[in-house]
Amino acid sequence: MNSLVRRSAQQLSLWRTYCVKHNAPEAASPGRNAGRPNYEEFIAGHQRHAQCSIVVQSYAELYNYCSSFGSIMGAHHYCVRQDETLHYILLEYATSDEAATAIGAGVTNGELSGVPVRSPFLWFRAAGGGRRGPKLVANTAPALLSLDGTRQVDQGHLLGLLRGAADIEEQVQQLHEHTRLNELGIRMRFLAALQVQQAIAGMFPAAQAQPFGSSVNGFGRMGCDLDLILRFDSDMGAKSPLEAAVPSRLVYHTKENLSNGRSQTQRHMECFGDMLHLFLPGVCHVRRILQARVPIIKYHHEHLDLEVDLSMSNL
Known part of the structure; x- marks a missing residue:
């Protein structure tokens, strides 16, 4: 990492440590934290999201097909390879029962060796193969909520943002906003x-x-x-x-x-x-x-x- 990014990261770490140690308003202001969940609520909320979610490769026909199992509340897109040849969609249903129904409708691929495992990780095959699926419904797929949601920010772009900051405080804020873990x-x-x-x-x-x-x-x-x-x-x-x-x-x-x-x-x-x-x-x-x-x-x-x-x- 470039020395400028490294120094800004160190400044961010020191700033957070100071806020926690001294209970500074930036870290503990009631107004800033108003409405935010505590640790237990955060964990429980995201565990519910996970129980309502499945991960499937493909998207075009996927939404209409998966809508037959329940109400899809959100769809997030991400890639896991640099060459962008492997795409995934994280679908979140309204309830965990709907997600379980979608997972339960999955079948095994007899062409592959290995022990079949029931899990929220699936792939979407072309129509006409294997067991007949549910009747498709005429739904319009919503826009994907997150594009490249797991990709780290380009270092050149990040350096440009940091060099354009007015002071070290703005650099710290820019660094945090563009590198922090996102919702996806x-x-x-x-x-x-x-x-x-x-x-x-x-x-x-x-x-x-x-x-x-x-x-x-x-x-x-x-x-x-x-x-x-x-x-x-x-x-x-x-x-x-x-x-x-x-x-x-x-x-x-x-x-x-x-x-x-x-x-x-x-x-x-x-x-x-x-x-x-x-x-x-x-x-x-x-x-x-x-x-x-x-x-x-x-x-x-x-x-x-x-x-x-x-x-x-x-x-």
Whole structure:
């Protein structure tokens, strides 16, 4: 990165640190934050968006076809290769049930080897092939909400903006506005988390794959990796107010592990790494770094053009 961009990035980091440390108005003004969700609301909201979303290659006939499964609230376009030959559309339905219906209507491709996996990542084949689909409806596809939503800003363009700024404060603002993680980037990260969570939901119904770090704290930049933590400490018991008032007396049996906590975590992570490598669509280049202070699994998601670090502890 050019030295001017690097210096501006350092200034931005120092400015944010100062605001947090000193509770400066720029960081903590009630007026500035009015109406903004807190951390728990932000996480819950984007988890709902992910549960209502699917990712499909193609668009022209796609909208009318997918509209037969429910109301499409938004469509976001992005590319994952520099040559722009691989295009994806993130479709968001009004409800998670509608998204589940669309996913459930998917079929497997008998021409390909491998174990079929049900997931929100699909591709749209030409009409006339395989099983007959639902009757198309005469809808007009809306304009795509985000073009090139995952692409980082061109460095030459960014340098021109910074050189044209009146002072360092404007440079910091310009740098932040043009490099921060956009809404589509956040949605894609929560979809990656949902894919992992759904993959293990059959055996671990209370497990949660939660993004943390720069992807959700507002400091994320376009192209940053995703930090995920697998949590198994949620209550699998009460599902209704009545059940909450009277806790269940039925408790799941759990297989006892005689190894120490760290060794147990490493073995669990190794198993999850095998699952990611062998079965999850889009996951490639899986690397297990189990001897680190915090054991992690690193992988690349080719459908999202995203680097992911998965752990079972963020300490």
